[in-house]
Amino acid sequence: MPTEEALRPLAETMTAWRRDLHAHPELGFEETRTAALVASELRAAGIAVEEGIARTGVVGTLRGTGGGAGGNRAIGLRADMDALAMEEATGAPWSSRSPGRMHACGHDGHTAMLLGAAKWLAANRERFAGTVHLIFQPAEESRGGAQAMLSDGLFDRFPVDAVYGLHNLPGLPLGHVAVPKGPVLASSDTWEVRFRGRGTHGAKPHLGTDATLAAAQFIAALHSIIAREMDPMATGVLSVGHIAAGHPEAPNVIPAEVLVRGTARALTPEVRDLLEARFAGLARGVAGTHGVEAVPLYTRRLPPTVNHAAQAAVMHRAALATVGAGAARDDHPPITAGEDFACMLEARPGAYAWLGTGEPGHPEGFHHNPHFDFNDAALTTGAAFLCGIVEAELGA
Structure with missing residues (x-):
C-alpha cells in the first residue's frame, strides 16, 4: 500500500490548496468557491465529476484499471468542505478573509487530503480495480449536509459497497491514525x-x-x-x-x-x-x-457514529500499512461530539477514523476555537491513508 513517501511529492500542492481554502471559508450550502476548486482539480486529474449534489456537493468517480477481486466493487471516500460562523484569531498569513467565517474544524485539511489522494489514485489506477467515489460533502456543521446528499440520491446515483471518512484530531500524536471499534462519536x-x-x-x-x-x-x-x-x-x-x-x-x-x-x-x-x-x-x-x-x-x-466491524478492520489494515504498528490504534475511546457522517453509516457499511495532528500550536487551538489551525504536516499522512483504504478494499 502507498506510504507517506509516495504522497510526499503532493505535499506542497496540498498545502497550497489547504491554505487557500482556509483563507476563503464558506458556510454550509454556500461552498460555491470551494466546490468549484474541487471540481476543477478533479477534472484536471482526469476524474469524472458531478456537481450540485445537495446544492454544493461534488462527487468525483474514478475507475481502476487493475485486475483482481475488487473489480465489481465500489467504495466511497468522504471529506467535508464547510466552515464555521466564527471570527479567526490565529494571525496566520492564510487567515480568513471573510469576516465572521473560519475553518475552525479542519475541513479545509480534509478537502485538501482527499484531493491529494484523488490525484495520486488517478495517476496509479493500475494499483486497484473497481470504482472509487470521491464525496465532497457540504454543510457538516449542523446544517444536515450528509442527509441532504442522501436525500438527493447519493448512493443511488453513486452506489457503494462501503463508505469511509476521517477527521483530524489535535492531541493525537502527529503521524498516528486511530480507527475505533464500535462507537466513535455520540448522537x-x-x-x-x-x-x-x-x-x-x-x-x-x-x-x-x-x-x-x-x-x-x-x-x-x-x-x-x-x-x-x-x-x-x-x-x-x-x-x-x-x-x-x-x-x-x-x-x-x-x-x-x-x-x-x-x-x-x-x-x-x-x-x-x-x-x-x-x-x-x-x-x-x-x-x-x-x-x-x-x-x-x-x-x-x-445518530451516533458507529463503525461497522468489517470496514473498521479494513481501515485499521490501511493504517498499519501507512503509519506502522506503533502509530496505528484501534482502541481510541468514543468522543461525545457529533458528526453527520453517521447518516452515511446508517445507509451503508463503513467506518470513520481519527488522524493525529499533534499538539495544537496555541494552548486554545482545538476544534471550534478561534485559534485553531489545521496542521499541514498531517496532509501527506492523511492522503496516504485514504489511498491505503482504496488498496485495502480494491487492490489489484
Missing part, C-alpha cells in the same frame, strides 16, 4: 422546554405562578438523570445552552414564560431513548409542583 440532539406560568409584578409573586422558579429547579435537577437514572458505565450528556425570559429593561416583572434549550448526547440508542423520555418527564413533574405548564420538545438530529 447529537436538541431539546427545549417552555415553562408557562402567570406573570406578575416582581414585588407581588403570590399573585402569579412563577415559571422562572420552575425552570431553575428543572435545570438544577436535570443532571440527576445522568447521575441517578443511567448505568454508570454508559455515556450520556445533557447540557443547557440557552435560557430566555423576560426583558432586560423590566427586572421588576416575573415573566409568564421561560425557554430553556440544550443539547443531548449518547453513544447508544438505549441511552438516547432514556434521555428523551426522562428530560420530558422531569420537566412536567417540576412544572406541576409549581403550578405551571411545561411544553417539552426533543429533536433528534444526528
